Amino acid sequence: MAALPAAVYAFDLLYADGRDLTEQPYAERRRRLERVVVPDDRFRLAAGREVTSVDALEEIFQQAVADGCEGLICKAAGGVYQAGARGWLWIKFKREYRSEMTDTVDLVVVGALHGRGRRAGTYGALLMAAYDPPSDTFPTVCKLGSGFTDEFLRTLPDLLRPHLRPERPARVDSRLVPDRWVAPALVFEVIGAEITLSPVHTAGWGAVRAGAGLAIRFPRFVRVRDDKGPTDATTMTELLAMYHERLKKTAS
Numbered sequence: 183m184a185a186l187p188a189a190v191y192a193f194d195l196l197y198a199d200g201r202d203l204t205e206q207p208y209a210e211r212r213r214r215l216e217r218v219v220v221p222d223d224r225f226r227l228a229a230g231r232e233v234t235s236v237d238a239l240e241e242i243f244q245q246a247v248a249d250g251c252e253g254l255i256c257k258a259a260g261g262v263y264q265a266g267a268r269g270w271l272w273i274k275f276k277r278e279y280r281s282e283m284t285d286t287v288d289l290v291v292v293g294a295l296h297g298r299g300r301r302a303g304t305y306g307a308l309l310m311a312a313y314d315p316p317s318d319t320f321p322t323v324c325k326l327g328s329g330f331t332d333e334f335l336r337t338l339p340d341l342l343r344p345h346l347r348p349e350r351p352a353r354v355d356s357r358l359v360p361d362r363w364v365a366p367a368l369v370f371e372v373i374g375a376e377i378t379l380s381p382v383h384t385a386g387w388g389a390v391r392a393g394a395g396l397a398i399r400f401p402r403f404v405r406v407r408d409d410k411g412p413t414d415a416t417t418m419t420e421l422l423a424m425y426h427e428r429l430k431k432t433a434s
Contacts, residue, residue: 192219193228193255196263204263208271211263232259237327243275244328244402252276283374285424287312287398287416288407290320291368292351293360294342297335304335305342309360310372310401312385313415320366320412321355321384323396323421324374329403341368355384366412371405374398377425386418386425396421 195215196204203211212230219227233239243254253276261271293309307327311320330338347363350356354366379390380397387395407414 187223189223190225191228192225193230194263204265207260207262208257209259239275240400241328244400283376283398283424286371286373286404287421287424288369288410288414289323289326289372290366290412290415291342291345291364291370292320292322292354292356292366293358293364294338294346294362295325296361301335305338305362308370309356309358309364310370311354311356311366311415312418312421313413314355314385314418315413317355318413319353319355320415321387321395321418322358323383323385324372324398324401325358326370326372326401326403328401334403355387357382357384369407369410369412369415370403371407372398372401373404374402375400376428377421386422389418389422390425396425 192215194208195211195218196202198214198218203214206214209232216227219225221227231242233242239254239256246254253274255272256275257272258270264271289310289312291308292311294305295307295309297304297306307325309322310324310326311322313319314321342362342364345365345367347365350359350363351365354363376399377396378399379394381394383395383397385396390396
């Protein structure tokens with residue numbers, strides 16, 4: 183065991199103190215499990231969080247992947263245990279089940295939104311933009327709030343402080359109003375699920391459909407691109423090409 187350390191992670195409780203718990207809702211079984219398990223180096227409680235929104239689930243999923251896990255097991259809080267049965271009371275959410283963008287993109291920080299809960303005292307999300315060379319502007323393409331480590335979030339206010347502006351910078355094209363505007367300077371590498379149409383973001387506005395721009399769904403931070411300036415960011419032409427390529431793959 184010293185050469186090959188291993189640990190058991192308990193994730194459900196079906197029987198305790200002479201009582202069958204399979205007909206109890208999962209939320210109750212989890213509470214009982216937390217009272218039973220005394221964690222040590224060899225026996226631990228599997229990490230778990232209750233979520234009520236897709237965005238919260240996506241954030242946990244991205245963190246799990248970043249930590250080296252292949253995905254999540256999602257259980258309905260009110261679901262009973264059905265041995266050998268398949269259904270929607272619990273499902274696997276694995277990386278290979280998602281349609282992920284093939285390539286990363288380099289986007290420019292143009293705004294910041296104050297964090298809440300665990301992210302209070304720093305920024306919880308960033309407004310990101312692509313670059314449009316013909317107009318020399320930075321139209322928005324997503325809000326970025328996933329993929330950040332706690333350490334990076336703590337340093338984010340200092341990183342953004344030199345670039346904060348009281349009003350929207352002239353070169354920023356945005357229909358959204360963040361808590362703080364940021365002058366185009368910092369470039370982050372980002373990956374997402376797909377590029378889709380948006381009534382909110384201004385990237386490629388009207389190029390595909392009137393009254394719609396392009397947006398990146400479920401964006402995730404990869405790294406800071408210290409080697410790139412704002413005009414080196416992914417361009418509108420490149421985003422449009424990626425969008426049309428996805429349509430071709432979907433149709434084939």
